[in-house]
Amino acid sequence: MTTVPETTPSPFTFSTTHPIHRQYHFPPFYTPQPILSTHHAQLSQWAVLILDYCRHNRIYSLSLSQVSYSKGTRPDLSAHPHAVLFYNAAIPRWVEPAFAREIVDWMAGEEGGMKAEWRDKVGGSGKKGEDAATGDVFWVYWRRPEEWAGVIEGWVEGSGQKGVVLTVYELLNGDATAKEEWRGMDEELMVKSLQILVKRGRAQVFGGDGQLGVKFF
Amino acid sequence: MSSNRRGVGLSAFSRSSIAASQYASHGSNLRATQSTSFQTQLSVFQNLLHQFSITHAKEIRSNPSFRAEFARMCNAIGVDPLASSHHKGKKEGGSLWAQMLGESVNDFYFELAVRVVEVCRETRGTNGGLVSLAEVRKSVLRGKAIGGGMEVSDDDVVRAVESLKPLGSGFTIIKLGHSQMIRSIPKELNTDQSTVLEAIQVLGYVTVSMLQVNLEWERARAKTVIDDLMGDSLVWADKQAEETEYWSPAYTQGT
Incomplete structure (x- = not known):
């Protein structure tokens, strides 16, 4: 069993050799791909990246509005350090809020293995899709x-x-x-x-x- | 005298034919000895090679440059190391790797071929079935499969891919620009597509106007090629750039 380190964990490195982590450095990774099969691969790669990042940093939930910003907006990384997940300053590229939401929705669904769940869905129906658009905070289940x-x-x-x-x-x-x-x-x-x-x-x-x-x- | 003359007559023929047959038999004797001696030499050599491969099986398996040298040695004496390796079941039909090196080195290439197939399949969604040889080699090295990563040379990967050919796998090695690529989908790239991929390899990405300017293509032609490449997942679009840029996942950094 892995143990929790006493000190704060080392910052997550978006490896340039890991087959999926390195996509972080690939500019088109931030644009929802127009071709369905590519788009699909892209969603599942984002899911892996988010889960690995959260597992590494022991993050259990994230707020969409704090991690995803529109193109051209420089997130305040000292206030919201996890914005690095959806913002690569070096290239610079953004996962914009609408795409970020799509990724989380995908993770929350069957295809994504229900590795995410909206925490603050408004309304009581609980059906997927209906209320999700209003959600902001979501669980990241690197363990369900x-x-x-x-x-x-x-x-x-x-x-x-x-x-x-x-x-x-x-x-x-x-x-x-x-x-x-x-x-x-x-x-x-x-x-x-x-x-x-x-x-x-x-x-x-x-x-x-x-x-x-x-x-x- | 008369007998002599007779001798000169017919017996001369028989004498010369005796001599001829003696020469012939002597010649064939010589040939036979020579050929047995060659055969002995060859079998001695094969034995030595066999001995060598047993003694050094570990190194052949673990050391890529050693393996490459060994393969070169086999090639030099006209041995195709992997020939007929797909008839493993039959006693006499095993590949020469198998016959000479025992199953273990032969298995090495099968193992490697399996890993190459795995890597190609895993990354197909991302790269549309076109991946650089160097990247496959690195993925195999990092592999988490049983036995950990395998240290292999490009040469090994090529040999492994070639060993898949008789299976009709559709895996081919193609040359694009100055890189060797593995194409794991049996779909040919046309000239325009290859040209664009080569341009991406050199420049990192292309845009439609870059293609128009540099290749003097009509806009429609440039767009069609890009759309085809996108449709096959061979390039990805980056719309956060000023003009949409097209990148190939086969040439991402770090490879």
Whole structure:
């Protein structure tokens, strides 16, 4: 199992030799390709790039308005460092907001393996496409909640936490989990993952208002 | 006397025919010895080559320049190392690599061919099935498949691609400008398309007006060629430039 480094991770390098990462340096990569098959390849490559970037930096969610800018706009990288994902200053090229949204939508769909999900869809229908256009913040699932549930479950079994009661805060920040992969994870995503364990009958979540606790079975 | 004369008569014929047949048999004896001696020499040489390949199998497999030298040695004595390697099942039909080197070196090229096919297939969506030899070589080196990356030379990749030919794979090596490329889709490039790809190789990208100015093409001709290349995913469009630029993923930097 990989561990979370104590220091901030080294900046993600958009390698010029990695078969997909190097597309970051390829100017047409930023233009939605007019040919369908090429466009398709492009979407899946963007998905890989985003997932690898987020995995490297332990990012669990992103805001579209903070990472994608229209051509000619210079993003404030000190305020929004992750804008580098969709903005390559060296060439210079931008993934414009409409294209960025298309990429996220694609990742959220079946084809993209549901590796993303809008967090703030307005409206209750929950159907894809309808409300997505209003979304801004999205989960980036370099591990899906079910996968996180599996990781947490493995830790519970491996470290003899069965029957133990922990607060979600401890789970995220306590000494016992200092070396676990979910360290620093967004609390909402942690709860989402724990809910899956609840459904499987492997945990119980109780409390509320920032004082959530969990008991593992 | 009379007998002598008779001797001079008919027996002279028989004598000369005896001599002729003696010469002939002596000649064929000589030829036979010579040929056996050649055969012995050849088999000794083949044995040595075989011994050599067994002793150095590891190096042949792991060291590209060593392998290239070895291949050159095989070529020098008229041995096509990979010939008939596709009849592996039959006892007598194994390739010479297989016969001389044992299966392991032969397998090396099959393994490599499989990896080349993999790389070509993986990148086809991006590059439309046209990829530089150098890039394939690097991808194979970085490969995460079993046994880690293989260090190979361009020469090895060419040999591996050629070994695919009998399968009707449609994989061919083409020369574009000064680069060797692997074409993994059996679709010929026409002259105009090759010209544009060569221009991209040199300049990095092209625009329609660049083609008009430099090649003195009609606008329609330039557009048609670009559209065809785009349709086959051989070039990508960059519309954030002043005039739309067309780039080839086969020549991205870092390769």
